[in-house]
Amino acid sequence: MPLSIEIRLKQMQVVQTAVTKNRIHYKKTCSVPMEDGWVDAKGIADPVAVAFALNKALQDNGIKEKKCTLCINNPSVIYRELTIPKVDDKRVAFVVRSEMIATLDLTHDYIVDFVILDETIEAHKTHVRILAVAIAERALASYIDICTKVGLKVDVVETATTSVIKLVSKSDILEGTDPTIVADIENEIMKIYLFENKSYILLRNTKLNTVDSKNKIEWIGDVEDDINKMMQFQFTRPSHIGVKRIVIYGDHPLIPEIRDAVSESLSVETLLYPKPDFLSGREESYLPYLNAIGAALRK
Incomplete structure (x- = not known):
């Protein structure tokens, strides 16, 4: 069962997968936190720390695979x-x-x-x-070198956006030609993807402030505003058709509350990314690992 590893600025998402032409089964998953400065726009800035953290996570979770797919999801792309x-x-x-x-x-x-x-x-x-x-080249080499240090051979390298395009194309979330927003929400960044006629249209990256109990309502309001901006952009497109559905995933504890607030304030069907028919595995949440799963999909 090869691995699929998503590399963000402050986190790696690791999925142990078994991939066939039409299906993905995931057995084990784990998140590897990283500190400020370990990864930047030039790639891996602290290879010793990143390799140690990844190797420890693999050992702690009993993951012994030797092949992997990488999904690069940070400013080096x-x-x-x-x-x-x-x-x-x-x-x-x-x-x-x-x-x-x-x-x-x-x-x-x-x-x-x-x-x-x-x-x-x-x-x-x-x-x-x-x-x-x-x-x-030096950024890509830094990611491959980290995998080599922990005994992994990189077979495929994908970017987050191409992974999402594959994921959405093989999922049943696009109804007819209706415009749909797919939002990937993490602790410090939100990526908002727009699809229409079952095709990728646009990506917008938005930085998110730190949220706590004092500013949670305002913070969720900012997320709503950013999603609404993409909805307004859709009205300027040639079809002039509004967004009909918003689908949310990612690794943020407030995602369920965000879904409810967006649904109420923007009056658009809003849901958590439904488990794709091609995906099977453990009962734990798959939402934090969808980018890595998309990268593992065969074209």
């Missing part, structure tokens, strides 16, 4: 949506890399990958909408 003229399949990678380097002024040691989202026709010419991702 750069996203950019591109629209390019349709070209021969063999030239797409070159065009995307050239656009990313020119647009973002990247150095040539960046690794660039992409996902084709859809095609559009403008002025009788076909264009391709692409989600491009870039990561510095």
